[in-house]
Amino acid sequence: MRPRIAFIGAGAVGGYVGGHLARLGHDVTLIDPWPEHVAAIRARGLALSGLEAEENVTVQVPALHLTEVQSAFRHRPIDIAFVSVKSYDTVWATHLVAPYLSAGGFVVSLQNCINEERIASVVGWGRTLGMIAATISVDLYEAGKIRRTVGRGGAGRTVFAVGEVHGRITPRLEMLRDMIAGIDSVKATSNLWGERWSKLCVNAMRNPTSAATGLSGNQCDQHPQIRRFALRIGAEAVRIGQALGYSLEKIQAMDPALLAAAGEGDPAALETAEATLLENGRKAQRSDLQRPSMAQDMAKGRKTEIDYINGFIAAEGRKAGLAAPANAALTEIVKRVERGEIPARPENIAGINI
Numbered sequence: 001m002r003p004r005i006a007f008i009g010a011g012a013v014g015g016y017v018g019g020h021l022a023r024l025g026h027d028v029t030l031i032d033p034w035p036e037h038v039a040a041i042r043a044r045g046l047a048l049s050g051l052e053a054e055e056n057v058t059v060q061v062p063a064l065h066l067t068e069v070q071s072a073f074r075h076r077p078i079d080i081a082f083v084s085v086k087s088y089d090t091v092w093a094t095h096l097v098a099p100y101l102s103a104g105g106f107v108v109s110l111q112n113c114i115n116e117e118r119i120a121s122v123v124g125w126g127r128t129l130g131m132i133a134a135t136i137s138v139d140l141y142e143a144g145k146i147r148r149t150v151g152r153g154g155a156g157r158t159v160f161a162v163g164e165v166h167g168r169i170t171p172r173l174e175m176l177r178d179m180i181a182g183i184d185s186v187k188a189t190s191n192l193w194g195e196r197w198s199k200l201c202v203n204a205m206r207n208p209t210s211a212a213t214g215l216s217g218n219q220c221d222q223h224p225q226i227r228r229f230a231l232r233i234g235a236e237a238v239r240i241g242q243a244l245g246y247s248l249e250k251i252q253a254m255d256p257a258l259l260a261a262a263g264e265g266d267p268a269a270l271e272t273a274e275a276t277l278l279e280n281g282r283k284a285q286r287s288d289l290q291r292p293s294m295a296q297d298m299a300k301g302r303k304t305e306i307d308y309i310n311g312f313i314a315a316e317g318r319k320a321g322l323a324a325p326a327n328a329a330l331t332e333i334v335k336r337v338e339r340g341e342i343p344a345r346p347e348n349i350a351g352i353n354i
């Protein structure tokens, strides 16, 4: 029998992955708190788009509001529950589906940041897996409509990674990998924690810079001061990750050592790193519409994940005895923009003097 799959959070990432799995014939149900989004999917299907015409599809997929979960699942338990809400919503989202998991059912964190422990606090470590959307960028720009703003990865670029918390490659992990492979390139990793911290470094560099300035991903890379500040953010995050014992992967196509040296001002490393950031956008065909999820939140007037990204890095740095002044300063700036105290503008970062 096909595994019964539920997505708690059918926003940009949950909706994109869930919608494509449904298109591929999997037994998917989307669950979301935004009533208009659920109503739009029910009325017109979920419209998914990308840079190429063949990526544009409308998928008919069952969509539930949170209040409908108990009646939908009480007789047909869930085998795979993807949690794809913002980090601050992780615990309640896991509680929502925990009672409906089948005997072998498990929960996958399809999120940024490091939320596996939050999920495990509800369902236990044995039922917790991680999935990293490493090089995708999507946004829920209108109820029922999600667009991808970078090119497909295919053989040239691995888009997703799935991993067990203990690092072993298990049959259920291989099943998950094979399922996701229908959407885009994916690897089963034995280094979930290293992948998680490496993606945290990417998010720390890209998400708040765009959110605090109002610039798109491409504009941030093209702005010399913001680009260099992002490298400094990345360097602090790398040093702290290493001090905590993570085995880091490449970060935005850079070796962690190169990124750290660049952010700390080594001229040769800086030149290579800056060129790499600019080249990445071209290679990924990043559209000028692309804005990281935190910038999307800011534009929608929604709460950001800043405390789970740069704020978390600074807090972990304190534990490791390493200062993270750039991450701490950017956390405060994002919070000020979020509270409406200052507008999002390039000067917020270009003017930082630490």
Ligand SMILES: NC(=O)C1=CN([C@@H]2O[C@H](COP(=O)(O)OP(=O)(O)OC[C@H]3O[C@@H](n4cnc5c(N)ncnc54)[C@H](OP(=O)(O)O)[C@@H]3O)[C@@H](O)[C@H]2O)C=CC1
Residues within 6 Å of the ligand: 009, 010, 011, 012, 013, 014, 032, 033, 034, 084, 085, 086, 087, 110, 111, 112, 113, 133, 134, 136, 137, 138, 139, 140, 292, 293, 300, 305
């Ligand atoms: N977007 C991306 O490209 C990527 C995101 N991620 C990560 O995936 C996780 C989920 O993020 P993402 O999918 O971007 O989240 P979204 O913001 O797109 O969706 C999350 C929830 O936000 C609400 N929401 C979104 N837009 C609106 C709107 N216009 N009006 C009302 N409610 C809205 C919905 O519920 P509710 O109102 O209850 O919140 C929705 O379920 C996060 O951890 C993120 O960091 C990872 C890789 C890439």
Ligand SMILES: CC(C)(CO)C(=O)C(=O)O
Residues within 6 Å of the ligand: 112, 133, 134, 135, 136, 137, 138, 202, 203, 206, 207, 291, 292, 293, 294
């Ligand atoms: C697209 C990407 C990689 C940008 O940092 C992301 O993860 C996000 O938007 O949260």
